Amino acid sequence: MIIGKIIAVLKKDVITxxxxxxxxxxxxxxxxxxxxxxxxxxxxxxxxxxPEGMPYFLFLLIGTGFYTFLLAGTHSFLKMIQESQQTGxxxxxxxxxTPAAVLVSLGALxxxxxxxxxxxxxxxxxxxxxxxxxxxxxxxxxxxxxxSILSAFxxxxxxxxxxxxxxKGSAMLWALGSGAWLMSGTLFPVAAxxxxxxxxxxxxxxxxxxxxMRLAVLGGSFAATTREVGILAIFALILLPAxxxxxxxxxxxxxxxxxxxFY
Amino acid sequence: MNVIVxxxxxKVFRQRGxxxxxxxxxxxxxxxxxxxxxxxxxxLGLLGPNGSGKSTTLKLISTMLLPDRGEVLVQGCDTRRHxxxxxxxxxxxxxxxxxxxxxxxxxxxxxxxxxxxxVRRRDVSGRVESVLSAVSLNDVAGKQVxxxxxxxxxxxxxARAMIKNPAILLLDEPTRSLDAAxxxxxxxxxxxxxxxxxxxxxxxxxxxxxTAVCDRVALLKQGELIAIKKAGNFGARELRDFYLEMTxxxxxxxxxxGVSA
Numbered sequence: 001m002i003i004g005k006i007i008a009v010l011k012k013d014v015i016t017x018x019x020x021x022x023x024x025x026x027x028x029x030x031x032x033x034x035x036x037x038x039x040x041x042x043x044x045x046x047x048x049x050x051p052e053g054m055p056y057f058l059f060l061l062i063g064t065g066f067y068t069f070l071l072a073g074t075h076s077f078l079k080m081i082q083e084s085q086q087t088g089x090x091x092x093x094x095x096x097x098t099p100a101a102v103l104v105s106l107g108a109l110x111x112x113x114x115x116x117x118x119x120x121x122x123x124x125x126x127x128x129x130x131x132x133x134x135x136x137x138x139x140x141x142x143x144x145x146x147x148s149i150l151s152a153f154x155x156x157x158x159x160x161x162x163x164x165x166x167x168k169g170s171a172m173l174w175a176l177g178s179g180a181w182l183m184s185g186t187l188f189p190v191a192a193x194x195x196x197x198x199x200x201x202x203x204x205x206x207x208x209x210x211x212x213m214r215l216a217v218l219g220g221s222f223a224a225t226t227r228e229v230g231i232l233a234i235f236a237l238i239l240l241p242a243x244x245x246x247x248x249x250x251x252x253x254x255x256x257x258x259x260x261x262f263y
Numbered sequence: 264m265n266v267i268v269x270x271x272x273x274k275v276f277r278q279r280g281x282x283x284x285x286x287x288x289x290x291x292x293x294x295x296x297x298x299x300x301x302x303x304x305x306x307l308g309l310l311g312p313n314g315s316g317k318s319t320t321l322k323l324i325s326t327m328l329l330p331d332r333g334e335v336l337v338q339g340c341d342t343r344r345h346x347x348x349x350x351x352x353x354x355x356x357x358x359x360x361x362x363x364x365x366x367x368x369x370x371x372x373x374x375x376x377x378x379x380x381x382v383r384r385r386d387v388s389g390r391v392e393s394v395l396s397a398v399s400l401n402d403v404a405g406k407q408v409x410x411x412x413x414x415x416x417x418x419x420x421x422a423r424a425m426i427k428n429p430a431i432l433l434l435d436e437p438t439r440s441l442d443a444a445x446x447x448x449x450x451x452x453x454x455x456x457x458x459x460x461x462x463x464x465x466x467x468x469x470x471x472x473x474t475a476v477c478d479r480v481a482l483l484k485q486g487e488l489i490a491i492k493k494a495g496n497f498g499a500r501e502l503r504d505f506y507l508e509m510t511x512x513x514x515x516x517x518x519x520x521g522v523s524a
Contacts, residue, residue, distance in 0.1 A: 001381055008378030016366050088361030095325045096379040097351045097427065103379070255346075256329045258276050258322075 005098060005106055013110035031122050032129075038064065039130050051189040052211075054218045058134075061126040063186040066213050069119035070152045070206055071177050076111030077104055077156030078169040085163075091261050100251040101244045104160050105153065112149070140216035140225040147232035148209035150240055155205070157243030161250035165259070180206045205235040266431060266462045267301040267324060272333035274319055274486075293319040295486040296333065303430075306453060306463040308473040308494060310506055311483035317466035320483070321433045324464065325355040338430060351381075354429030356420045356437060365409035369400060369419060372408055373426060380427035394422040397452055399445070413440040421449070425456075432456060434465040438472055450476045470506065471499040482506060 042057035051059045081104060084090035093103055127134070155176065163169025180186075183193065183201035190201050190211075201207045212228035254260045274294040294316045301307045309317040322328040323335050326346045335342040337349045363372050373391045382390050395401045398418040403411065411419065417440050424432055434453075438446040453463055453476050467473055473480050477494040480502065497505065 001383075004378050004384045007384075008375050012364060012367060012371065012375045015371060016364065087364075088359060089364065091327055092355075092357050092362045092376075092423075093379070095327055095350055095353070095355050096376065097347070097381050098379045099347060252329070255326060256331075258274075258328050260327060 002102075005102075006109065009106040010110050010113070017114075031118065032125055034064070035061070035122070035126050035129065052214060054214065057126075057130060058218065059189075059214065060187065061123065062214050062217055063210050065119055065122045065126070066148070066210055067181070067184065067186045067206060068122075069115050070148055070209060071173075071180070072115040072118075073108070073112045073149065073152045074156040074159065074176075075173055076108040076115070077153075077160040078163050078173055079111060080104055080107035081160045081163045081169065085261070088261070090164075094251065094255075094260060099248075101157065101247050104157065104247065108153075108156060134217055137216050137222050137225065140222045140229065141213065143229045144209060144212035144216050144225060144232060147229065147236045148205070148212070150236035151205035151209070151232065154236070154239035154243035157247040161243075161247040164247075165250035165253045165257075180204050183207065185210050205232065205239070208232050208235070264303050265300040266303050266338050267299075267464070268334070268336040269297050269299045269320075269323075270334040270336070271296045271298055272323065272330045272335055274316075274323065274328060275331050293486050294323070294330075297483075297486070297488045298333075299481060299488060299491065301462055301464065303462055304457050304460045305479065306457050306465065306477045308477035308480040309464065309466040309483060310468070310470075310473055310480050310502075314485070315483040316486040317483055318435055319486075321355065321435055321464060321466055324349075324431070325353050325433055326350055327355070351427070352430045353433060354424035354427060354431070355433040356424035356435065359420070360408075360411070360413065360416045363408045363416070363419065366407060368405050368407055369395070369411070370404040372419070373422060376423050377426045382427060390426055390428075394425045397425065398422045399448060414442065414445055417441055418445070418449070421452075429461070431462045431464070434463065436467055436469075437465060438467075438469060446472070470503040474499045474502050 038060040039057055042055065042060060045056055047055070049056050081090065084093060084107075094100055096103070098106075159169040159173045161169075162172050183190070183197060184204050184207040185201070190198055190207060193201065208228045208231045212225050212232060215225045215228060251260075272294050273292070273296055275290050275292050277290045297316070297320065299307075309320055311317050319328065323330055323342065324337060326342050326349050329343050329346075338352055340348040340352070342349050364375070367375065370391055373394065374387055377387045377390055378384075391404075392401070395404055398421050400415065400418055400422060403415060408416075408419070417437065421434070421437060424434075432453075437453075438449055441449060450472065453465070457463055457478075465472075465477065474494050474497050479491055480494045480497075481488055482490045482492075482505075492505070494502070
């Protein structure tokens, strides 16, 4: 049954995207521009700057690419709810036989897929155009990727819940996004931050996502990533059930307060 | 057998805001202790002026809303505790154009909702064809929804509600944008559904519709159920007179109670 639902949602989103058919090519062109900026920034900084033991361009490539993917994936939950509120489909969707948390996850699925494609193009273009040397541990990459996605899913559910009940999902994601951009080691190593801020950054899953992915891509061994992957697994185990419960509770509150159709 | 039971149901809408910023008295008592039952295969019409609580009643059954006090049972399932079970049994016809995906065709919209309603993949196309035929929309199956007329939206909303073959069908002013012939078709569809055991609740302002289709009509005013009568005893004009009398400000409590009894 769930496969049928996944196919139905993907089909709906693909048809809608094809019929709107704009933006995708432009956004990829913008990414190439961003890659060139980072490449020349890294050249200007010089080869002696090797944060976490890797060339600065590679540090930026993984940091910005993976961070953007995770944040956009998180945002897709919020976007799904906001669009449904604005178009008026939310009330109808929430009276179907599919539970609300499943619905919003399905709705975010194709957006996640699109972001994954963009991430692939970004990393692929970065490697192809500027040829950094990589020593990839595929297993570590997959685990870091999987647990990071689960954490992003959970944060997305929190944002979607806030949006449904209080219409404050954007504010929450904006705060998280700008905080994480600064603290999770996207553009520079976390070690450059003051000690108290470093401690706070440890509680942001994206910090460990970026660290794990960088180690997996450059370290070449699974052992080097176990600590970060372990922390990500703990985040996922705690956040995912909490996110599902929070979202379901918020939907219930909206049904109680009669605010499902508000936006 | 009663498939819907309302037991002293209260619903209050409060103005949103923090405690101290909330305006005192800024709340609307949408339903005030409404009790009613609807039996299997019955068509119950909800009549009442704007703001009387008709749509709130339907939304409470569909679980779009939850009651503040009292109980709403659908085939024995409490809407508060077993919402998912209730949603499997109830189809709510929402005919607003904003409730569809505008770039998808009529068929694609229905296929999407069929999947969400747990219709098996191999049954989806047959089911879509059958509901489209029931509401006479086969000819526009391949048309993008944004190109439909408002009457077509109305019928598409009905088709969507029927896609899961619900035991209970909720209709909010189902013939609002329909011409006379299309309304007549819809009435006979509702009667057919009722013969096959589907329970229908219908909010309407149309006295002709209420007398032609409904087994009973419930009159609501300012969130109170003031009378329930068998519709067959009325012509449209008599029902209209009765409605005006019962909803008049001067109507006495004694008369209301007498009629309800």
